[in-house]
Amino acid sequence: MALVAEYLGQLSLSFGASDPKYPSVVPALDFDPHRDAARIETAIKTKGVDEQTIIDVLTKRTYNQRREIAFAYEQRAKKDLISALKAALSGSLETVILGLMKSPTQYDATAIRESIKGLGTDEESLIEILCSRSNDELVEIKKVYKELFKKELEKDVAGDTSGNFAKLLLALVQTKRDDPSSIVDYDKIDTDARALYDAGVKIKGTDVPTWISIMTERSVPHLQKVFQRYKSYSPYDMQESIKKEVKGDLQASFLVLVQCFENKQLFFANRLNEAMKSKGAKEKVVTRIIVSRCEVDLKKVCSEYKAHFGQSLQKTISEHTKGDYQKVLLGLCGPED
Numbered sequence: 001m002a003l004v005a006e007y008l009g010q011l012s013l014s015f016g017a018s019d020p021k022y023p024s025v026v027p028a029l030d031f032d033p034h035r036d037a038a039r040i041e042t043a044i045k046t047k048g049v050d051e052q053t054i055i056d057v058l059t060k061r062t063y064n065q066r067r068e069i070a071f072a073y074e075q076r077a078k079k080d081l082i083s084a085l086k087a088a089l090s091g092s093l094e095t096v097i098l099g100l101m102k103s104p105t106q107y108d109a110t111a112i113r114e115s116i117k118g119l120g121t122d123e124e125s126l127i128e129i130l131c132s133r134s135n136d137e138l139v140e141i142k143k144v145y146k147e148l149f150k151k152e153l154e155k156d157v158a159g160d161t162s163g164n165f166a167k168l169l170l171a172l173v174q175t176k177r178d179d180p181s182s183i184v185d186y187d188k189i190d191t192d193a194r195a196l197y198d199a200g201v202k203i204k205g206t207d208v209p210t211w212i213s214i215m216t217e218r219s220v221p222h223l224q225k226v227f228q229r230y231k232s233y234s235p236y237d238m239q240e241s242i243k244k245e246v247k248g249d250l251q252a253s254f255l256v257l258v259q260c261f262e263n264k265q266l267f268f269a270n271r272l273n274e275a276m277k278s279k280g281a282k283e284k285v286v287t288r289i290i291v292s293r294c295e296v297d298l299k300k301v302c303s304e305y306k307a308h309f310g311q312s313l314q315k316t317i318s319e320h321t322k323g324d325y326q327k328v329l330l331g332l333c334g335p336e337d
């Protein structure tokens with residue numbers, strides 16, 4: 001397991017190099033893993049556990065720094081940091097902190113596994129992860145999924161879903177999306193826009209395979225232009241068309257895809273807002289987004305949130321969560337701009 005973690009850590013260094021990053025968690029300066037490990041050891045040993053110190057240290061270090069702390073901790077305490085944290089913490093705080101001890105790719109792979117193993121499927125989680133991750137991220141998730149669970153992600157997804165919903169998720173997991181090109185192909189933009197219209201709003205029923213191939217194989221910048229062009233053929237924009245044409249999980253998946261093509265950080269901002277304001281606050285969704293995006297684009301999610309809702313994400317978190325869970329989320333979001 002230690003070797004797998006070592007290997008996965010290295011993988012995560014190279015992933016997503018093509019996408020711009022807007023992390024809210026950045027490498028701590030003057031970083032000393034031995035000093036941090038000592039602080040955490042003392043915090044764990046303190047009667048009643050000093051959660052504040054654990055939160056202060058781990059939310060202000062990147063995943064790679066946390067791995068160095070874990071190594072230094074194991075050298076001095078002669079036990080594994082993750083097991084020690086598991087024993088010391090509980091509830092929502094434990095869930096977030098253990099999430100931070102995984103790389104973003106390990107975290108996603110594990111969340112997908114959680115959503116499909118056992119009886120039934122957590123479609124909401126599965127859709128959010130598979131439809132919002134970039135092609136590069138999905139390539140890494142597939143590798144890590146196989147390393148961690150000795151199973152093919154494709155097979156697990158196919159085994160747990162059916163119909164057009166399964167076809168769409170499988171097409172995404174096959175990672176056939178084109179890389180963005182510096183050349184804008186106006187003919188292809190027009191052809192694709194027309195094909196989306198001809199396969200949906202124009203006809204009785206929907207030619208879902210055509211929608212799936214266009215939305216899973218074209219680059220994101222191309223699709224953004226296709227959806228603009230689409231409006232010159234269809235009286236309904238792409239999101240409205242999806243709502244008219246398809247239902248259930250398939251509809252939810254296409255909507256997440258299109259919202260992410262248009263503005264991924266706004267998609268996450270909306271998701272967070274809904275989850276925090278829903279009855280029985282969907283803590284799982286909030287935790288997943290904050291933990292999985294803090295080193296990717298959470299800073300931009302915060303600015304989209306504020307621009308869209310007129311109040312900061314940090315303020316909404318402080319109104320809708322409490323205790324150590326609130327402190328850890330606020331630590332990961334960082335200060336308001």
Ligand SMILES: [Ca+2]
Pocket residue numbers: 199200201202203204205206245
């Ligand atoms: Ca139709």
